[in-house]
Amino acid sequence: MKKTAIRGLKTAILSLALAGLIALPALAQEGAIKYRQSVMKAVGGHMAAMGAILKGTGGQARDLKVHADAMAALATVAANAFPEGSDFGMTRAKEVIWENPVEFKKVVQVFIDESAKLAKITASGKFKAAAAQFLHLGKNACATCHKKFREKKK
Template identity: 50%
Template sequence: MDCCFFAVRITKESNREALPMFTFQKTAAVLIAASTLLLGATAASASGEDDIKYRQTNYKAVGAHMGAMAAILKGEVAHKDQLAGHADALAMIAANAPSLFPEGSGPDAGETKAKAEIWSDPEGFKKVLAGFDTAAANAAAAAKTGDMAAFGAAFKQLGGACGACHKAYREK
């Protein structure tokens, strides 16, 4: 199997040998991208409740990636080698975030914390989502440098972008 991704396996003798395999983060990023693209193809046939469930699943992933990156940044876990994978996966979701809010997936469609203002103020919402996308892309770029100070600043910007959207467009 030819593959450009490698992981390290520690054998009983503590030798390290490179094995071709996908890392969890890269596999997750590919799956998220594929499912987000499929959403666009099936959005017309999906019900509002299905759209809400799908959106909530994506944002749970955002929360999980934010939590993992925060733990790495704070030094609570020693997985700096995984930082870029988390940041890339989150950036992919952010880039596709507008597709997660189709017409008919608001508060009238089911249980959601998404405010009706998302659909009544689409220009304002698009602006906030653009800030999320930019901040996520900046965090992903900073994560790839290995410079934790630069990543910390980008992560703070990302948290601010999340908060701006929550403040204006999410029920508490």
């Protein structure tokens, strides 16, 4: 009788420990995924805001620099938003990011370089050139990466 009670307790402790082992990394991953999604939302927010200013549908030209600088800074953050193991959970990040990190890093570098270039052009006040660079960034960084490394919505 006593033996079975102890056995039951042991099983419970072991189960809890195992559950904890599994749950803790899972929680950490969920946190990393949520963070990444927040960063990407901010990236998208600045893109949409710049698009509005450049097309003249909203905002003010003098604020373009704020968004362009933020984007250049965020690009370096985004590079760190894909830690190992953050491919499990509610994420559309494809596994190939971690399977082929060299390829992924190349695209991230494009993001960093092109957004830095946009910030530079914006600072020089060349509105037209900024619009062209904005599109260039969207196509070569955002769209290219999403095509290769982001799962479709399911």
